[in-house]
Each structure stands twice: as structure tokens, then as C-alpha cells.
Amino acid sequence: MATAEVTHDSHDDHGHHEDEGFIKKYLWSTDHKMIAMQYLVTGIAMAIIGGFFAYVFRMQLAFPGVEVPLFGIVSPAQYNSLVTNHGTIMIFWVAMPVLIAAFGNFLIPLMIGCDDMVFPKINRLSYQIFLLSAIVLVGSFFVEGGGFGGAWTAYPPLSAVSEYNLTPMGATLWVVAVALEFIAFLLGGINFITTAMNSRAPGMRLYDIPMTVWMIVVASILFMASVGPLIAGAIMLIFDQTLNTGFFDPNKGGDPVLWQHLFWFFGHPEVYVVLLPALGFTADIITTFSRKPLFAYRTVLYTVFGTGILSFTVWAHHQFISGIDPRMAHIFTITTLLISVPIAEMMFVYIATLYKGSITLTTPMLWGLAFIGEFLIGGVTGIFLGASGPDIFFHDTYFVLAHFHYTFFPIAIIGSFAGLTYWWPKMTGKMMNETLGKIHFWGTIISFNVIFLPLFVLGQLGQHRRIYSYEGFGELMREDVLLGMGMQDLRVLATVALLIMIGFQVVFFLNVFLTLRKKAYDAGPNPYNANTLEWLAPSPPGHGNFAELPTVYRGAYEFSHPDRELDYWPQWEKD
Amino acid sequence: MDWIVQASTFAADVDFAINVIYVLVGFWFFLTFGIFLWLVIAHRAKPGQKAEYLTGDEREPKKFISRAHMLVLVCDVAIVVAAVQVWVQVKQTLPTAPETQTVRIVSQQWAWSFVHPGADGQLDTADDIKTVDELHIELDRPYIYELTSRDVLHDFSVPAFRLKQDSIPGRVITGWFQATVAGIHEIQCAEMCGIGHGLMPGKVVVETPEEHAAWMQSKSGGAMLASASR
Amino acid sequence: MRPVATTRSASGMTTGRLAVWWVIVSEIVIFGGVLGSYIMHRLANEGWANVGFAGSTNAWIGLTNTFVLLTSSLFAVLAHYAAEHEQDGKKAANYLYLTFGGGATFLCIKAFEWTTEINHGLTITANNFWSFYYVAAGIHASHVIAGMIIMLFVAHTAKQGKELHRVELIGVYWHFVDLVWIFLFPLLYIAK
Numbered sequence: 001m002a003t004a005e006v007t008h009d010s011h012d013d014h015g016h017h018e019d020e021g022f023i024k025k026y027l028w029s030t031d032h033k034m035i036a037m038q039y040l041v042t043g044i045a046m047a048i049i050g051g052f053f054a055y056v057f058r059m060q061l062a063f064p065g066v067e068v069p070l071f072g073i074v075s076p077a078q079y080n081s082l083v084t085n086h087g088t089i090m091i092f093w094v095a096m097p098v099l100i101a102a103f104g105n106f107l108i109p110l111m112i113g114c115d116d117m118v119f120p121k122i123n124r125l126s127y128q129i130f131l132l133s134a135i136v137l138v139g140s141f142f143v144e145g146g147g148f149g150g151a152w153t154a155y156p157p158l159s160a161v162s163e164y165n166l167t168p169m170g171a172t173l174w175v176v177a178v179a180l181e182f183i184a185f186l187l188g189g190i191n192f193i194t195t196a197m198n199s200r201a202p203g204m205r206l207y208d209i210p211m212t213v214w215m216i217v218v219a220s221i222l223f224m225a226s227v228g229p230l231i232a233g234a235i236m237l238i239f240d241q242t243l244n245t246g247f248f249d250p251n252k253g254g255d256p257v258l259w260q261h262l263f264w265f266f267g268h269p270e271v272y273v274v275l276l277p278a279l280g281f282t283a284d285i286i287t288t289f290s291r292k293p294l295f296a297y298r299t300v301l302y303t304v305f306g307t308g309i310l311s312f313t314v315w316a317h318h319q320f321i322s323g324i325d326p327r328m329a330h331i332f333t334i335t336t337l338l339i340s341v342p343i344a345e346m347m348f349v350y351i352a353t354l355y356k357g358s359i360t361l362t363t364p365m366l367w368g369l370a371f372i373g374e375f376l377i378g379g380v381t382g383i384f385l386g387a388s389g390p391d392i393f394f395h396d397t398y399f400v401l402a403h404f405h406y407t408f409f410p411i412a413i414i415g416s417f418a419g420l421t422y423w424w425p426k427m428t429g430k431m432m433n434e435t436l437g438k439i440h441f442w443g444t445i446i447s448f449n450v451i452f453l454p455l456f457v458l459g460q461l462g463q464h465r466r467i468y469s470y471e472g473f474g475e476l477m478r479e480d481v482l483l484g485m486g487m488q489d490l491r492v493l494a495t496v497a498l499l500i501m502i503g504f505q506v507v508f509f510l511n512v513f514l515t516l517r518k519k520a521y522d523a524g525p526n527p528y529n530a531n532t533l534e535w536l537a538p539s540p541p542g543h544g545n546f547a548e549l550p551t552v553y554r555g556a557y558e559f560s561h562p563d564r565e566l567d568y569w570p571q572w573e574k575d
Numbered sequence: 576m577d578w579i580v581q582a583s584t585f586a587a588d589v590d591f592a593i594n595v596i597y598v599l600v601g602f603w604f605f606l607t608f609g610i611f612l613w614l615v616i617a618h619r620a621k622p623g624q625k626a627e628y629l630t631g632d633e634r635e636p637k638k639f640i641s642r643a644h645m646l647v648l649v650c651d652v653a654i655v656v657a658a659v660q661v662w663v664q665v666k667q668t669l670p671t672a673p674e675t676q677t678v679r680i681v682s683q684q685w686a687w688s689f690v691h692p693g694a695d696g697q698l699d700t701a702d703d704i705k706t707v708d709e710l711h712i713e714l715d716r717p718y719i720y721e722l723t724s725r726d727v728l729h730d731f732s733v734p735a736f737r738l739k740q741d742s743i744p745g746r747v748i749t750g751w752f753q754a755t756v757a758g759i760h761e762i763q764c765a766e767m768c769g770i771g772h773g774l775m776p777g778k779v780v781v782e783t784p785e786e787h788a789a790w791m792q793s794k795s796g797g798a799m800l801a802s803a804s805r
Numbered sequence: 806m807r808p809v810a811t812t813r814s815a816s817g818m819t820t821g822r823l824a825v826w827w828v829i830v831s832e833i834v835i836f837g838g839v840l841g842s843y844i845m846h847r848l849a850n851e852g853w854a855n856v857g858f859a860g861s862t863n864a865w866i867g868l869t870n871t872f873v874l875l876t877s878s879l880f881a882v883l884a885h886y887a888a889e890h891e892q893d894g895k896k897a898a899n900y901l902y903l904t905f906g907g908g909a910t911f912l913c914i915k916a917f918e919w920t921t922e923i924n925h926g927l928t929i930t931a932n933n934f935w936s937f938y939y940v941a942a943g944i945h946a947s948h949v950i951a952g953m954i955i956m957l958f959v960a961h962t963a964k965q966g967k968e969l970h971r972v973e974l975i976g977v978y979w980h981f982v983d984l985v986w987i988f989l990f991p992l993l994y995i996a997k
Binding site for chain 2 (some may be wrong): 008056069074076077079080140150151153156157158161164165166167248250251256257290291293294295296297299321322323326329330333334337339340341344345347348349351352354355356357358359360361369372373376377380381383384387388389390391392393394396397407448457460461462464466468469472473474475476483559560567
Binding site for chain 3 (some may be wrong): 110114115116117118119145186189190191193194195197199200204226227228229230231232233235236239243245246247252253254255258262275331432474544573
């Protein structure tokens with residue numbers, strides 16, 4: 001009823017908002033785009049911290065005992081804390097805020113054609129809780145005893161008893177930070193789901209929704225349905241740490257394996273929570289740059305639902321050798337391998353989308369394609385670990401580590417760069433430099449593979465994770481294991497490649513900096529001739545997003561329609 | 576492909592299951608990756624040529640995907656069979672041969688301690704031999720282990736045996752192994768157990784019966800006397 | 806000012822109602838985690854039915870509290886009826902205050918009960934039953950408190966005849982909190 005009027009008002013607001021103070025505009029804003037930027041900036045800042053940690057412990061592994069520049073000599077306690085918090089940060093404070101929160105906040109209202117999230121104030125609150133959680137986590141590195149070092153899975157009794165972990169404050173702050181982060185994302189998730197369910201533009205049916213929105217919504221639902229037990233577990237763990245209860249302490253009648261169930265019941269769906277947004281970006285990118293409809297849109301959706309439901313039935317494949325009833329392993333092997341069916345189908349569908357397309361290899365397209373290629377490696381190596389028998393050997397080796405970096409790196413890093421380069425013109429109104437973009441792409445992708453391919457070999461040779469120095473293990477210092485290189489040479493190779501990869505990120509920041517100049521090339525509203533609604537809004541969209549809220553007439557991927565001269569058919573165009 | 580020495584009876588079986596997966600998964604990976612690369616190269620944009628409008632509802636192209644995913648399912652079944660078979664062998668059966676011996680493995684921050692049954696072949700008798708960080712076993716003799724922990728979770732992992740098992744305080748977990756290659760095989764802790772996690776290497780010393788007897792002799796001279804005088 | 810997004814309802818449900826149901830879904834999983842863990846432990850420890858464990862809980866107090874919460878839920882229903890069918894914000898607000906009173910009574914009884922138990926040495930570290938008892942009931946009580954605070958806000962706006970749809974939303978949430986107690990009561994008090 002009041003739709004037209006409110007739109008009008010909000011547009012008039014535009015000028016007024018420009019005049020607001022710094023705090024109101026950047027820190028206290030309820031605008032979904034500004035909140036998205038807050039998440040993005042916080043996520044990138046945390047990524048720099050997490051990346052720095054990776055640099056320090058990789059240096060220690062390649063050159064044990066050496067004084068690491070910018071850090072110093074790494075002690076075993078520091079090493080444990082670095083690997084623990086590297087994992088925690090990269091998953092909970094980088095992948096989640098960037099992929100789900102930043103892109104979800106920025107894109108959902110734009111892609112479904114409305115002016116904001118349905119609960120702007122809850123949205124702001126969600127970011128503030130998230131920021132608090134980040135501060136608590138970073139603070140935990142500086143308390144007495146140092147940051148928590150009991151691995152990102154925080155298995156008790158190690159994580160529960162300070163006499164064992166020797167980081168009394170660090171461990172508690174770590175759990176508190178994680179629990180706060182979960183609450184932030186529960187609030188954010190309710191916003192995403194409700195917005196996408198209720199606030200779609202008139203005419204947008206379920207099957208007209210862009211894949212990115214679908215994926216972020218399904219991811220939010222998965223998160224919501226899986227994180228509860230771990231929140232409960234986190235409360236119990238905090239009480240074990242601070243009040244000396246014995247939920248997870250066998251000496252007091254508790255059960256340490258209970259935590260593992262609570263953790264992995266969430267932990268496995270969590271993989272799909274971060275995977276799905278990246279898959280969504282990729283769907284939008286490869287259709288745009290191959291000028292093709294998404295091959296079998298509905299099949300993609302069904303595979304997503306199938307994967308999501310199955311992901312609740314596989315958690316104990318992380319616990320094959322953890323002392324659970326060995327008969328359980330059969331069930332979880334079967335469910336885990338079943339997941340390969342929808343995921344393989346999804347990969348096939350994405351690849352089929354390229355068939356008879358008209359492909360342009362722009363920077364975002366390269367990132368999107370790289371996501372598919374690298375994720376394939378991550379996917380197939382997971383089969384080794386989901387199969388109970390082989391997992392006896394592979395569990396906790398570098399093979400596992402390489403496997404999940406081949407899933408998480410494509411998800412968190414490649415996915416984020418795909419999304420950032422693709423939607424950068426929308427976010428800032430400026431095009432990125434393609435040459436710099438491609439230099440950054442190839443530098444990152446090649447060095448990524450050089451870091452992690454050797455780690456598969458090290459895992460296959462029996463090297464275990466989270467070990468401070470391999471000098472005490474003769475079996476892990478073998479010479480001439482691959483192309484004339486010894487095991488230590490492979491470690492050095494991985495570390496050098498990491499340094500190179502970090503170096504190439506400078507190119508990206510340079511590119512970002514260049515687009516912020518006035519001289520940079522203006523993008524216009526729809527630089528790629530894409531179909532989805534965000535490309536109707538001005539770049540960057542003002543307050544209220546659209547000059548006039550759009551109506552939707554067709555699906556999101558009507559590229560190269562035979563009845564049409566142009567090779568795209570925007571959702572908002574009547575004919 | 577054996578990357579590292581197969582030093583137990585089931586090592587080759589674990590490796591076989593792994594190799595089954597390498598073959599099946601390798602096939603799918605190279606096929607998919609090859610098609611993917613080919614499509615990217617073959618369908619680059621050419622001026623004046625429009626992409627084909629395929630929504631995926633067409634029967635012909637869809638066939639490839641539905642058939643492929645049925646094949647994936649068949650491969651999954653093969654992998655499950657291979658994995659379960661070796662799992663049952665390693666984790667769900669215990670040796671019953673009369674020469675089987677039992678050793679006790681106790682993990683703690685940050686060391687392994689082992690209790691060997693000694694000359695009488697029984698644990699918890701006076702001739703038990705206790706060692707730290709060194710497990711001495713006899714070649715080609717099946718052993719049952721009783722694994723437990725004093726404090727936090729640890730994991731008894733011997734890569735050369737393809738053996739790995741978490742230890743949990745308050746529980747005794749049993750399993751087995753039978754070494755087939757004499758020499759020293761390293762133990763790594765495979766569950767984060769605190770500051771010293773990376774610094775608790777242990778050794779499994781696999782000896783011929785004669786060497787083993789000599790080692791027991793050297794270790795338990797006093798204990799033997801004690802049991803003889805009892 | 807409210808964005809247009811909030812006024813749309815493509816799903817056929819109002820935004821607020823949809824969101825409350827999603828909140829409840831996530832809460833169900835949280836309580837499911839606590840209660841699932843408790844039940845697993847309970848099944849593994851038969852001794853938990855004895856005195857010193859569940860045997861020492863006071864079922865009469867638990868029953869009284871069940872009654873108090875159910876009554877407060879009734880007031881929430883009446884408040885909803887007044888807001889939706891009679892459009893009477895003042896009346897709805899008054900019923901909400903009664904609901905609030907029910908929550909406050911519940912908390913007072915709870916405080917008395919816990920004080921007695923703690924004085925008898927049945928603290929959170931007494932044994933794992935009592936750890937679960939305090940954690941499960943504590944998480945529930947924190948939801949009661951949160952609901953009461955929100956209820957004051959809702960009653961405040963409803964009294965001025967504004968945002969009457971919120972009366973229903975807080976009611977739905979309150980019923981959920983009530984329902985959780987319906988699960989907690991037999992699990993913690995009756996199963997002896």
C-alpha cells in the first residue's frame with residue numbers, strides 16, 4: 001500500500017544521508033550495503049591476521065628453530081596457538097563473514113529487488129556482536145598464557161582443563177568468541193532467510209531467484225539447523241573451564257567424545273555453509289561470461305537440498321578412529337560416499353553450463369572457473385577420507401590437511417575473489433583493471449597449487465598434522481621422495497610458494513586502490529550485460545537501492561534466448 | 576603404489592583400498608577435468624556467434640549427466656565395499672591364534688609408556704616389562720593392544736603399520752597388529768594433546784624371536800629373579 | 806523508518822511471524838543439543854535416578870512452576886486475542902503485564918528452589934546430573950528473562966495502540982519457552 005510513497009521518501013533521503021557524521025554513516029548504519037562493507041573489511045582484516053599466522057608456522061616448518069621475521073623464534077606453545085587460531089579465524093572470521101555476511105548483505109536485497117534487509121537494526125546488531133567476537137578472539141592472543149592451542153576442534157579434556165592446555169584465559173576467551181560469533185550469524189541468518197522468503201520483487205517466483213541468493217539462504221538454514229548443539233556444547237565447555245563442572249571430563253563422569261559429536265554435527269554442515277555461497281557466485285559468474293542459461297537450474301537446487309540434508313548424517317566420519325563403536329563407521333562411510341552423488345552432479349551441471357557457450361575469460365570468470373577446477377581436487381580427495389578403511393591411514397595426516405585446503409581455499413579465497421571482482425563495479429561504480437586482475441589471479445592460483453600439492457605427498461608418506469618440528473622423526477626426513485626432492489625440501493617448497501602467494505596479494509590491493517581514484521573507468525549500472533536485478537540499480541546503489549523498485553518477468557539466466565536479438569534478457573525488462 | 580614400507584599384515588590391504596580409490600577417483604577426476612578444460616578452450620567467444628540456449632531440460636544433453644551420476648553411484652559402492660572390508664579386518668576383529676600376546680599402551684602428556692607381558696606372556700605379573708617411548712615386539716607374532724590415556728586424548732599412530740587409534744582417558748580401547756618387517760618404526764601422536772604434541776615421538780622396535788628374547792633378558796634380569804624366587 | 810522490504814510478504818506470512826518461527830527453529834536445535842546430551846548421559850548412568858541426583862529434585866516445585874508458566878501462556882493468548890480481534894492495545898498490554906508477572910513468579914520460585922538446593926550442597930559441580938540440571942534450566946531461565954524484557958517493550962507500544970502484531974509474536978515465543986519447560990520438567994524432575 002505505502003510502497004510507492006516509502007520508496008519516494010527513501011530516495012529523497014539520499015542527499016540527507018551523505019551529510020551524516022562518520023560514526024553514523026560507517027559504524028552505526030543500518031543500510032545493508034554499509035553493513036556488508038563492515039563485514040568485508042573486518043573479514044579482510046582477520047584474513048590478514050590468519051594469513052600472517054600461516055606465514056609464521058610455515059616458516060617454522062620449513063626452517064625449524066629459525067627466527068621468523070616479524071615474529072621471532074616460535075615456541076611449541078606458540079606454534080599450537082598459531083595453527084589453532086589460523087583455522088578458527090579462516091573459517092569463522094573470514095569465510096563466514098565475507099562469503100555469507102558481506103555478500104549476503106550486499107547482494108540479497110539487490111538481487112531480489114528490494115530496498116534493504118527486513119530487519120535493519122537486527123542486522124546492525126548482528127555485525128556488532130560479530131565485531132565483539134573478533135575483538136575477544138584477537139584479545140585472547142595477548143592474555144596470560146597466550147592464545148588457545150588445542151586445535152580448532154578444541155577436543156576436551158585438553159580444551160576443558162587448564163592444567164592440560166596451560167592457556168586458562170586463552171581457552172575460555174576462544175570458546176566465548178566462537179559462541180558470540182555463532183549468535184551473530186544466527187541473527188544474520190534469520191535476516192537473510194526472512195528477507196529472501198518475503199521481500200522478493202513482485203513477479204519473482206522461487207525458480208526466478210538467482211543462485212547466489214538461493215545458496216546463501218540454504219546455507220543460513222543449514223547453519224541454523226546445525227549450530228545449536230555446538231552452542232549448547234560451548235556453554236558446557238565454558239562451565240567445564242570456569243566452574244569445574246565435568247561435562248566432558250571422564251574423571252567426573254563426563255564424556256569427552258560427546259563434544260566431538262556436538263562439534264562435528266555442526267562442523268560438517270559448516271563446510272557446506274561456506275561452500276554454498278561460493279557455488280552461488282560461480283553459477284552467476286559462469287552463466288554471465290558464457291552467455292548461457294544455467295544448465296538444469298532445478299537440478300542444481302535439488303542437489304543443493306540433497307547435499308544439505310545428507311550433510312547432517314555424515315558427521316562421525318571425522319571420528320572413525322576416535323573410539324566410537326567401530327560398527328558406526330559403516331553407516332557413516334555409506335552416507336559420506338552418498339554425498340558424492342549430488343556434489344558430482346552439481347559439478348557436472350556447472351561444467352555442462354559451459355557447453356556451446358560463448359566464453360570470455362575475464363578476471364571474475366577465471367576465478368569462477370578456477371573454483372570449479374580446484375574444488376574438484378578437494379572433492380575427489382575427500383573420498384579417501386570418507387571411506388573408513390583408508391581413513392585409518394589418512395586420518396590426521398597432511399593428506400587431510402591438503403584435502404580440506406583444496407576445499408576451503410577455493411571456497412573462502414577463490415570464491416571471495418570471484419565475488420569481489422565480479423561485483424566490484426556494483427560496489428564501487430568502478431571497473432577493476434583486467435591486466436592486474438589476471439596477474440593476481442595466475443600468481444595466486446599457481447602458488448596455491450604449489451603450496452598444497454606437495455602436502456598430499458607428505459600426507460601419503462605418513463606425516464601428521466600439528467607437529468611443531470619433524471626433526472625428531474627419521475621417517476619424516478626422508479630424502480628423494482618426489483622429483484629428487486626430500487621431505488624437508490617439499491616443506492620448504494610449500495613455504496616459499498606461500499610467501500609468493502602472499503606477495504601476489506599486493507597486486508590485488510594495488511588494483512583496489514587504483515579503482516578508488518576518480519580517473520578509474522566508470523562501470524555504469526550493467527557492465528557485463530547480466531540479467532539479475534542488482535544490475536538494474538545504479539553503481540554504487542544509493543540509499544534505497546533502486547530508483548523505482550523493480551518487477552520481475554523471467555528467470556535469472558535467460559542468456560542467448562533464440563527469440564531475441566540481444567544475448568541477454570534482464571529479469572526486470574517487460575519484453 | 577606403496578609410498579612407505581608396509582610393515583604389518585594389514586598394511587597392504589589398507590593400501591589396496593586406497594589404490595582402488597586412486598583408480599576410480601582418478602578416472603573421474605581426469606575425465607571431468609579434461610572435459611572442463613576442453614569446454615573452456617573450445618567454446619571461447621567468437622565474434623557474431625551466439626551461445627546456444629540450453630536450459631538443461633533437453634533430453635539429449637541431460638542424458639550425459641544422469642548416466643554419469645549413476646556411474647558415480649556404482650563407483651561409490653565399489654569403494655564402500657573395499658573400505659568396509661579392510662575396516663572390519665583392522666578394527667573389528669581380534670587375532671585368536673594361541674601365540675597372540677597382549678601389550679598395554681598408556682599415553683600421557685607427552686610420552687608413551689608400554690607394558691610388555693614378559694616371559695610368561697601375561698600382563699599384570701611380576702615379570703612385566705615397562706618401557707617409555709619404545710615398544711618392543713616380535714616379528715610375525717600377532718599382538719593385541721590395550722590403549723588408554725592418563726590425561727587428554729592422544730592417538731597411537733604407526734604409519735608403517737597403517738594403524739591409528741585415539742586413546743581416551745577412562746576407557747581401554749583394544750585393537751591389534753602383526754608386524755611383518757623387522758626394524759624400527761616410528762610412532763606419532765595423531766591427536767592434538769597440548770604443548771608437547773609435536774614432541775612425543777615413540778618407536779616400535781620389531782625384533783626376531785631371538786633378538787626379542789635377548790632384549791627381554793637384558794630388561795628383566797631382576798624381575799626374572801624375583802619371579803623365580805617366589 | 807521501515808524499509809519496503811519489511812512490508813512485503815511473498816511467502817504469504819508476515820515478516821515478523823516468519824522471523825519468529827525461524828528463531829524458534831534455531832532455539833529448538835540449541836535445546837535439542839542440551840537435552841540430547843542429557844538424555845545420552847542419563848541412559849548411560851542408571852544411578853542418576855537416585856537420591857543425590859534426580860532423586861533430590863523437588864517435583865512439587867517443578868509442578869508449581871509448570872502451572873505458573875502455563876497460566877502465563879494463557880494470558881499471552883488472551884493478549885493476542887485482545888490485540889488481534891478487539892484491536893484493544895490497552896487490554897492487550899494489561900494481559901502482557903500479567904504474562905510478565907507469571908514469568909517473574911516462575912523466576913522467584915526458581916530462585917527459591919535453587920537457593921535451597923545449593924544450601925544442601927547440590928551445586929553445579931555436585932555431579933553431572935546437577936551440572937545438566939543447572940545448565941538446562943539456566944538456559945531456559947535466560948530465555949524466560951529475555952522474553953520478559955521483550956514483553957515489556959511490546960506492551961509499552963501496544964498500550965499506545967501501535968505495532969499490535971507484535972503481541973502475537975511475543976506470544977508465539979512465550980509458548981515456545983513454555984513448551985521447553987514441558988520437556989524439562991519430566992526429564993529433570995519426574996524421571997527418578
